[in-house]
Amino acid sequence: MNKRGHVLNGLLLGVGVGFILAPAGDVGTLRTIVAVAVPITLGALVPDIDTEFGRHRKTLHNLPVLGLFIAFPAVFSNLHYVWIGVLTHYVLDMVGSKRGIALFYPYTQEYGFPTGVATKSEYTNLVTLFITGSELLVGSAIVYGLGWYGWPLTPLPA
Numbered sequence: 001m002n003k004r005g006h007v008l009n010g011l012l013l014g015v016g017v018g019f020i021l022a023p024a025g026d027v028g029t030l031r032t033i034v035a036v037a038v039p040i041t042l043g044a045l046v047p048d049i050d051t052e053f054g055r056h057r058k059t060l061h062n063l064p065v066l067g068l069f070i071a072f073p074a075v076f077s078n079l080h081y082v083w084i085g086v087l088t089h090y091v092l093d094m095v096g097s098k099r100g101i102a103l104f105y106p107y108t109q110e111y112g113f114p115t116g117v118a119t120k121s122e123y124t125n126l127v128t129l130f131i132t133g134s135e136l137l138v139g140s141a142i143v144y145g146l147g148w149y150g151w152p153l154t155p156l157p158a
């Protein structure tokens with residue numbers, strides 16, 4: 001997926017996650033949207049740094065790197081929600097575009113789904129919107145269905 005797709009995905013997820021965590025639709029919702037949209041969008045841009053440093057879709061497109069972003073806020077109380085951007089970047093690359101990613105790098109086998117469209121295709125935005133909506137449904141199910149609110153998201157101060 002291209003940068004436009006990852007930013008669109010990150011911003012829309014920010015709005016969606018804001019409503020999942022603070023569904024009232026009031027000032028608290030707006031505050032939560034801002035609080036989560038920025039780190040999620042930043043995180044969504046992180047994996048493609050490996051186009052300049054390392055090997056693209058390998059060095060920063062793998063589960064150990066995602067694990068570091070999930071663990072960091074718990075250990076250092078900082079960078080909350082950035083991991084969501086990293087995770088959804090992987091999902092968008094794997095599900096929304098033709099080439100897979102090396103999830104278990106340094107093992108270089110790339111994994112993807114046969115659902116992707118070319119990154120320059122006219123359907124790219126549509127695919128991004130569909131995947132973003134699906135991610136928010138899964139997120140809602142996790143937060144409300146499994147009662148996972150608080151881990152590893154860490155509740156925002158009221």
Ligand SMILES: [Zn+2]
Binds near residue numbers: 047048057061089093
């Ligand atoms: Zn990527």
